[in-house]
Amino acid sequence: MVQTRRFKARSNPSTKQIESDPFDSLQQTSTTTTTSSHLQQNVNKPSLCTLPPETFLQICKNLSPADLLSLSRTCKLFYNDLCCEDxxxxxxxxxxSRYSFMPYRKLVPPEGMSERQYVRFLLENKCHFCGRKSKSTKIYWERKIRCCAGCLETRMIDSQDVEPIILQILHCRWDRNGTRVYWRDQIMEKIKEIEPLSQTERVEWGEQQYKKFKLNERELNRRxxxxxxxxxxxxxxxxxIIDEKLNEMISETNKNGSPIWIRAYLEKCSSLSKAYTYNRPFTERSWxxxxxxxxxxxxxxxxxDESEEIDFICGEYLSDLDSNNSEDKN
Structure with missing residues (x-):
C-alpha cells in the first residue's frame, strides 16, 4: 500500500490538549530511517511524490494559485495534501499564494469558503448552473456563484406582482431594457416565508430581513x-504580457536581416485589440x-494593400494613355 501524507489541523488553542504543528510532525517523520521495502515502493513513483513532506510544502509556498490548483489535480496524493481544509x-x-500572485484580492474568502475554494472560485471561468467553461461568466456575490449570460437571463424575473416588503430585502439587477429584475428562486423563497405570517408578524419579519440585507449590502459593495x-x-x-510577446514577434527577421513583420500592420489587427479587452490571464497557449x-x-x-496599389498603378497608366490619345488627336 502506498503511504500518503496527511496534514492534521491544529486544535483550538482554548483547549488544553494542543496538537503539534504539521511542520513539526513532518520533520519528525522525515528523520526516521526508511526501510528497504519502502524504498522499493518509491522506485517507480514520480520524483515529487518521493520528496519529504516538509520539502514539498516549502515548494508549494512559492507556487501561484493556478499552479497549486494544477498540482492538486495531478494525483490523489497531492490532492489529499493540498485540499486538506482542516x-x-x-x-x-x-x-x-493569493496575496503574492493576486495582490488585488485582499478580502478574506466569503463565509463558507475555504482559501482553496476561494482561489478556485476566482480563477475558474465556470458557470454554476450549466457547468460550461467555454462561456464568459460573471461573479454574483449575492449568490456566491459564477453565471453565464444565458443562464442568468432564464433565472431572473421582474418585480411585477411581488410585494414591496420582499423587494426591499433582495438585491436587484438591470436587464437590457432597463427593467429591474431579481433572482426568481430568492423571490419564491421569501414568498413561502411570508405567506403564513400575520400582518404584525410580517412587519417584524421585514425589519429583521432588512437589517440583514443592509449588512450584506456593505459586504457586497466591498466585493x-x-x-x-x-x-x-x-x-x-x-x-x-501581450505587448512583450508582440515586441518579440516584431523583432523576428529574415535571413538577410530585414524585419518579417511591420508593427503598423500588426497594431491594426482586430484580434489584437480584442485580446486587450479580456480579464483572464494571458498564457503561452493564448499567445x-x-x-x-x-x-x-x-x-x-x-x-x-497590394491589390489597391495595383489598381492605383493601373488607373494611373490608363489615365496617361487617355491623355496621350487626346494629345495625338489634337
Whole structure:
C-alpha cells in the first residue's frame, strides 16, 4: 500500500490538549530511517511524490494559485495534501499564494469558503448552473456563484406582482431594457416565508430581513469595488504580457536581416485589440492562438494593400494613355 501524507489541523488553542504543528510532525517523520521495502515502493513513483513532506510544502509556498490548483489535480496524493481544509498550514499556503500572485484580492474568502475554494472560485471561468467553461461568466456575490449570460437571463424575473416588503430585502439587477429584475428562486423563497405570517408578524419579519440585507449590502459593495480594481489590474497585466510577446514577434527577421513583420500592420489587427479587452490571464497557449490570428489578418491586409496599389498603378497608366490619345488627336 502506498503511504500518503496527511496534514492534521491544529486544535483550538482554548483547549488544553494542543496538537503539534504539521511542520513539526513532518520533520519528525522525515528523520526516521526508511526501510528497504519502502524504498522499493518509491522506485517507480514520480520524483515529487518521493520528496519529504516538509520539502514539498516549502515548494508549494512559492507556487501561484493556478499552479497549486494544477498540482492538486495531478494525483490523489497531492490532492489529499493540498485540499486538506482542516489544516491551518495548508490554508496558509493558499492564502499567501493569493496575496503574492493576486495582490488585488485582499478580502478574506466569503463565509463558507475555504482559501482553496476561494482561489478556485476566482480563477475558474465556470458557470454554476450549466457547468460550461467555454462561456464568459460573471461573479454574483449575492449568490456566491459564477453565471453565464444565458443562464442568468432564464433565472431572473421582474418585480411585477411581488410585494414591496420582499423587494426591499433582495438585491436587484438591470436587464437590457432597463427593467429591474431579481433572482426568481430568492423571490419564491421569501414568498413561502411570508405567506403564513400575520400582518404584525410580517412587519417584524421585514425589519429583521432588512437589517440583514443592509449588512450584506456593505459586504457586497466591498466585493464589487475589489472586482473593479481586479479587472483593471488584470487587463493591465494582460496587456503588458501581450505587448512583450508582440515586441518579440516584431523583432523576428529574415535571413538577410530585414524585419518579417511591420508593427503598423500588426497594431491594426482586430484580434489584437480584442485580446486587450479580456480579464483572464494571458498564457503561452493564448499567445499561440493570438499569433495565428495576427499572421492571418496581417497577410490579408498586405494582400488588400497590394491589390489597391495595383489598381492605383493601373488607373494611373490608363489615365496617361487617355491623355496621350487626346494629345495625338489634337
Amino acid at each position: 489544516s491551518l498550514t495548508i490554508q496558509e499556503i493558499w492564502r499567501q 464589487n469595488i475589489e472586482d473593479n480594481c481586479a479587472r483593471r489590474q488584470q487587463r493591465y497585466d494582460r496587456k503588458k 499561440k492562438i493570438l499569433k495565428q490570428k495576427l499572421v492571418r489578418e496581417y497577410n490579408e491586409m498586405l494582400d488588400a
